[in-house]
Amino acid sequence: MDLVRGTNGFEVIHENGNWQLNRDTGFSPTQATVAAVAACSGYVYDTILEKKRIAYTIxxxxxxxxxxxxxxxxxxxxxxxxxxxxxxQEDREKAEKALHLVKKSCPVAMSLDPKIEIIEKVVFS
Incomplete structure (x- = not known):
């Protein structure tokens, strides 16, 4: 992964278009970190729910x-x-219990300082 200084700050180079790391024109590095935790947690939760054979849609x-x-x-x-x-309805309790596995299975979350409190919640639609 490479970064360059663009006209509005640093950008991560990507073949489909650079990603600006500037809170005025894109996302700040802190926001990108938080988004990475959320995306990683989503992929992990997907995997856990599939392994538990729970039919779901995030x-x-x-x-x-x-x-x-x-x-x-x-x-x-x-x-x-x-x-x-x-x-x-019958799988909601299992889906909620599966949340406790997300953080410890997410490499992004596990890479952060352990002092950062990470909370996962689920709401059902």
Whole structure:
């Protein structure tokens, strides 16, 4: 992976178009990190639900985060990943219990400082 300085800051080079890492014109590096946790968690949750043979559709993933605004460097304090899941009523409890496997199976989440609180939630549609 290569980065170059574009007209609006650093960009990750990609054959389908560069990805700007600038909060004014794209996503900040912190937002990209949080998005990576959410995407990785989504792929992991997909795998877990498939292995458990639960019929489902992930309709969306919402991710929010908090930074330590009192520190000199505003490090991440908390990331909350909420999955909107379509699943049969009888499988909802199993789908909810499967959430506890997501964080420890996500390489992105496991690569972050352990002080960062990562919370996974599921809402059913």
């Amino acid at each position: 309709e969306g993933i919402n991710v929010t985060f908090e930074q330590d605004q009192e520190a000199v460097i505003h490090v991440l304090k908390k990331i909350e990943v909420t999955f909107t899941l379509k699943v049969a």
